[in-house]
Amino acid sequence: MYVYLNRIKRFRDILKHRNIDAALIVPGPNLRYFIGYKVEALERLLILLISSQFKDLNLIVPMLEYERAKSINIKDLNIINYSDEEDPYRTLTNLLKDLKAYKVGVEGSMPFRIAYKLLKGGFNLVEIDDLIYSMRITKDNYEIEMLRKASRVNEEAIREGFRNLKSSISEKELKRIIEERAEELGAEEIPFCIVQSGPNTAIPHAESSNRKIELGDVVLFDVGVRVEGYVSDITRTIVLGEPRSRHRLIYNIVKRAQEKAIEMVRPGVEAETIDLAARNLIEAEGYGKYFIHRTGHGLGLEIHEEPYIRIGNRTVLKEGMVFTIEPGIYIPGEFGVRIEDDIVVTKDGYENLTKLSKDISEIS
Ligand code: CO
Numbered sequence: 001m002y003v004y005l006n007r008i009k010r011f012r013d014i015l016k017h018r019n020i021d022a023a024l025i026v027p028g029p030n031l032r033y034f035i036g037y038k039v040e041a042l043e044r045l046l047i048l049l050i051s052s053q054f055k056d057l058n059l060i061v062p063m064l065e066y067e068r069a070k071s072i073n074i075k076d077l078n079i080i081n082y083s084d085e086e087d088p089y090r091t092l093t094n095l096l097k098d099l100k101a102y103k104v105g106v107e108g109s110m111p112f113r114i115a116y117k118l119l120k121g122g123f124n125l126v127e128i129d130d131l132i133y134s135m136r137i138t139k140d141n142y143e144i145e146m147l148r149k150a151s152r153v154n155e156e157a158i159r160e161g162f163r164n165l166k167s168s169i170s171e172k173e174l175k176r177i178i179e180e181r182a183e184e185l186g187a188e189e190i191p192f193c194i195v196q197s198g199p200n201t202a203i204p205h206a207e208s209s210n211r212k213i214e215l216g217d218v219v220l221f222d223v224g225v226r227v228e229g230y231v232s233d234i235t236r237t238i239v240l241g242e243p244r245s246r247h248r249l250i251y252n253i254v255k256r257a258q259e260k261a262i263e264m265v266r267p268g269v270e271a272e273t274i275d276l277a278a279r280n281l282i283e284a285e286g287y288g289k290y291f292i293h294r295t296g297h298g299l300g301l302e303i304h305e306e307p308y309i310r311i312g313n314r315t316v317l318k319e320g321m322v323f324t325i326e327p328g329i330y331i332p333g334e335f336g337v338r339i340e341d342d343i344v345v346t347k348d349g350y351e352n353l354t355k356l357s358k359d360i361s362e363i364s
């Protein structure tokens with residue numbers, strides 16, 4: 001497919017520029033990014049070799065993956081399979097030598113058992129995560145379309161959660177309803193689905209519990225949904241029944257902070273500026289010490305990736321970057337509020353992929 005060949009060509013240019021002879025890619029998001037192959041990382045060696053000089057791509061797979069690997073439709077991809085009696089590391093090192101590859105780029109996530117064999121074989125290994133992220137950090141139109149699709153599924157799943165919210169349903173029951181709906185709508189995976197209620201909302205990322213939700217509780221939904229590789233990550237906070245004035249007060253500060261940060265998004269702005277927009281507003285309202293995390297993170301093939309929206313990140317925003325904006329206020333023992341949307345940087349501003357209502361009493 002053209003999109004993959006194009007990525008590999010750009011990647012080769014980057015490798016050449018850095019004088020790296022070849023790159024090795026293990027199962028995970030980068031393998032999916034370069035050849036569209038989704039495969040579980042197991043103990044048997046499975047690895048893609050991209051040479052910077054030669055245009056053949058080599059994929060070493062165990063015999064039992066061969067059939068699936070053959071369906072990858074990419075020009076110049078050689079699939080080399082091995083049986084359990086063979087030593088795939090010997091195949092790999094011979095291949096590297098044939099390709100005159102001695103300086104070899106590897107991912108930080110490469111298992112040490114593979115790296116160790118290569119080091120013992122005399123290869124010079126360099127970490128290339130930043131080179132790959134420099135490509136993945138901006139999304140093309142196809143990727144943005146998948147992120148849009150994932151948002152639609154996620155929103156519909158959260159709406160199903162809203163519809164089923166009633167007193168005495170447990171957090172876990174609600175979580176299962178949301179997950180089931182996301183699956184019905186075509187989610188490939190639901191990497192996480194957090195439903196919290198009452199004082200649990202003050203603990204960011206606590207697991208859903210068996211706590212039964214009561215009238216007057218704050219309820220927080222933070223759901224991740226993967227569609228064709230790409231992830232949506234949305235948080236909504238609502239109140240079951242009539243919100244108290246304190247709920248409304250805190251909610252409106254978070255909502256204003258979130259909207260202010262979103263409005264700052266455009267090419268040329270530094271990532272930390274977006275964080276500070278939300279943070280300064282929450283601090284000015286006197287709740288700074290209750291905003292205990294960064295404002296957001298990049299989204300794509302991974303739930304957390306570059307660019308991170310935090311103080312100290314001077315990365316300049318560019319068209320095609322995608323990230324969350326999710327400020328929160330968490331008051332221990334009371335309740336917490338977080339609102340999270342997925343934002344794309346466009347040519348002259350932003351597109352908010354998240355269309356779900358931000359009304360504190362939205363239950364329809
Ligand atoms: Co989230």
Ligand code: CO
Pocket residue numbers: 233297324326340
């Ligand atoms: Co998030």
